[in-house]
Amino acid sequence: MRSNTLRSLLIVLLAWLAGCVPSLYMPSVQDAAPGTSLEELLRGREEYIQQCGSCHSLYIPGRFRESEWRSALDSMQPRAHIDDTAKARILHYILTGRAKDAPRD
Amino acid sequence: MRYLLRWSLLPLLILATFSSPAQDRIFNYTYQSLVLGKGQRELEVWNTFRWGRSEYFRAFDNRIEFEVGLGSRLQTAFYLNIGTASVKQLSYESTASGTGQPVPVSTWSLGTETEVSFSNEWKYKIADPVADAVGLALYGEYTVSAKGIELEPRVILDKSYGAAIVAFNAAGEFEFEKQLEQDGTEQTATESGLELTLAGSWELARGVHLGAEIVNRNGFEEGTLLHSVLFGGPTIAYAQQDFWINLTILPQLVALKGATENGLELDIYERLETRLLFSYAF
Helix, strand or coil: CHHHHHHHHHHHHHHHHHCCCCCCCCCCHHHCCCCCCHHHHHHHHHHHHHHHHCCCCCCCHHHCCHHHHHHHHHHHHHHHCCCHHHHHHHHHHHHHHHHHCCCCC | CHHHHHHHHHHHHHHHHHCCCCCCCCCCCCCCCCCCCCCCEEEEEEEEEEECCCCCEEEEEEEEEEEEECCCCEEEEEEEEEEEEEEEEEEEEEEECCCCCEEEEEEEEEEEEEEEEEEEEEEEEEECCCCCCCEEEEEEEEEEECCEEEEEEEEEEEEECCCEEEEEEEEEEEEEEEEECCCCCEEEEEEEEEEEEEEEEEEEECCEEEEEEEEEEEEEECCEEEEEEEEEEEEEEEECCCEEEEEEEEEEEEEEECCCECCECCCCCCCEEEEEEEEEEC
């Protein structure tokens, strides 16, 4: 009984691991709007992970409303020493991803 | 009365609406891969209550933990552990008999034992549960007490799907404890165990998580599995800006090996345990 239970648990675990992809939105060429390149969106994603994820857990863009993201970035910018250009890139990445993440509000 | 209620609830509503939760831990037995940011500090108070063995048994385990982030991937923590257990025990007393010789008489009583120890943990995050395919962290903890030492290596896997979080841990337990033989000679007893935990949770509202945890505890002696027990139950977590509180109720579901009573193992493990964690970030 024990070995069967552990084997089942292991199979479920491996299936779960095999099916995992990053929850955080990954921009594609189609997401690049006029005036914004894919590289800029990817850089915004990287900056979001590095600047925000080094101090607290990351949230998927669809978790908060646009106003909440703007307000959060305004308050976090001085604390995380994020310059205006990086902040704009992070916000653009988040708002682009938010449209794809099926917002919960 | 209604006026009073409205005004007493208003601060709570404001807090719940505008605060962004700082919660990085939503399970009590299953650890997550997240670590505190550099310089961030948390004080955690653990309270675990265990009871219900074949004979009378109640235990209260308290841990005070000071946790600090050392970088974007590394954190450490220091614990003061105080555990108290009350058990039914047989004691012998000598009374004089008719012949004038002492005769041993056995009596039942409640014996209480308290143990104090110190622990230190290190956690290193390898992959993030949101940015990467799966969150992964390696964890190690050692505990020093008057009787011996205990080592706990742990692998942590977790995954965040927005409102849903799933986590799995595999932890080893190696205990080296001094014991006295009947002739008074000292010996070091070694105990080893393996703990597998699986947990899932759903965020019902901002900062409120409801889920379940399953804990499988296995005890070995010289490489042979002696007992294997499955616990499982609900867990609830609530977080605000500077604090979070988690509660898990964990009844024993079944003994996979070594059952002693109605499919449960009640000589070493308990029918039920509950754990309450409170944390304050400063």
